[in-house]
Amino acid sequence: MTRNVYKSAMGKTVDMGSLLLQNERVRAVGNMNVNARGDRLDSNNQIVEPKNQQVQRRYRKQTNVSAGPAHSSARSATAVAEQPMVDPTDNFLDLPVDEPLVESAPEAVVPTAEPVADQDQQSASAPAQGGGLAGAIARSREVKQELEKTRRQQAQAQGVRRI
Numbered sequence: 001m002t003r004n005v006y007k008s009a010m011g012k013t014v015d016m017g018s019l020l021l022q023n024e025r026v027r028a029v030g031n032m033n034v035n036a037r038g039d040r041l042d043s044n045n046q047i048v049e050p051k052n053q054q055v056q057r058r059y060r061k062q063t064n065v066s067a068g069p070a071h072s073s074a075r076s077a078t079a080v081a082e083q084p085m086v087d088p089t090d091n092f093l094d095l096p097v098d099e100p101l102v103e104s105a106p107e108a109v110v111p112t113a114e115p116v117a118d119q120d121q122q123s124a125s126a127p128a129q130g131g132g133l134a135g136a137i138a139r140s141r142e143v144k145q146e147l148e149k150t151r152r153q154q155a156q157a158q159g160v161r162r163i
Contacts, residue, residue: 004016024036033041038051071077
């Protein structure tokens with residue numbers, strides 16, 4: 001018996017808990033295809049996935065369980081971390097060899113006619129750009145800042161428009 005017992009306007013007692021228990025397997029009104037308990041139903045009102053399985057699936061999805069072992073102390077964790085990932089006796093001769101890259105000569109830099117006011121400041125913040133992977137990453141991270149254009153300058157850049 002539950003405590004959800006109410007009196008109606010006509011004076012009759014209505015036990016909401018028993019009503020819920022009687023109708024928990026009846027299809028709920030709406031477009032979610034569930035019953036009153038929350039079980040997923042198919043078109044024939046058969047239970048496809050009970051609510052308990054839905055909750056367990058969501059819980060497993062939310063918990064962050066790593067595949068590695070659980071360490072009981074910091075000493076055992078550092079001992080595992082200090083072990084080498086690669087066998088030191090392996091000479092990697094079984095791996096296929098790529099053809100060596102031929103680097104082209106660096107392109108000539110053409111000086112511009114406009115003077116740079118803060119050249120010392122720009123050269124201090126600019127990373128050293130060399131060849132290879134490090135240079136490519138440095139060039140991709142370089143940010144060029146331009147002054148924000150006014151509305152008139154933006155309109156001039158768009159060209160002539162007819163209304």
